[in-house]
Amino acid sequence: MSFALLTKPQMRGHLKKHIVTASMFSLGCASLYKFGVAEPRKRAYADFYKNYDAMKMFEAMREASISESAPPKGS
Structure with a gap:
């Protein structure tokens, strides 16, 4: 038997x-994510x-009766 x-x-x-x-690939992906996302x-x-006005948003949710913990004004 002969083996090559x-x-x-x-x-x-x-x-x-x-x-x-x-390393170059990972640095490229990291910079693309940082600047793209x-x-x-x-x-x-x-x-x-x-x-953004948090109190204005709270009052709007209160008037729409979305929040159960804060009943609408006048209730």
Whole structure:
């Protein structure tokens, strides 16, 4: 029986290349998330709460009888 000898795979240098590639990919994904999702979300919350009046919203819910703990005025 004769077996064909396979050449050994080249193992040196691949780990460093994969670590660099994975690091660049993860940094790219993190920055895309930060500037594509997190920053616009923070800006939207800031814009919403800039003119938000909690007491005005509470009175509107009270008048609509949405809240059970605060009966409408005059009840």
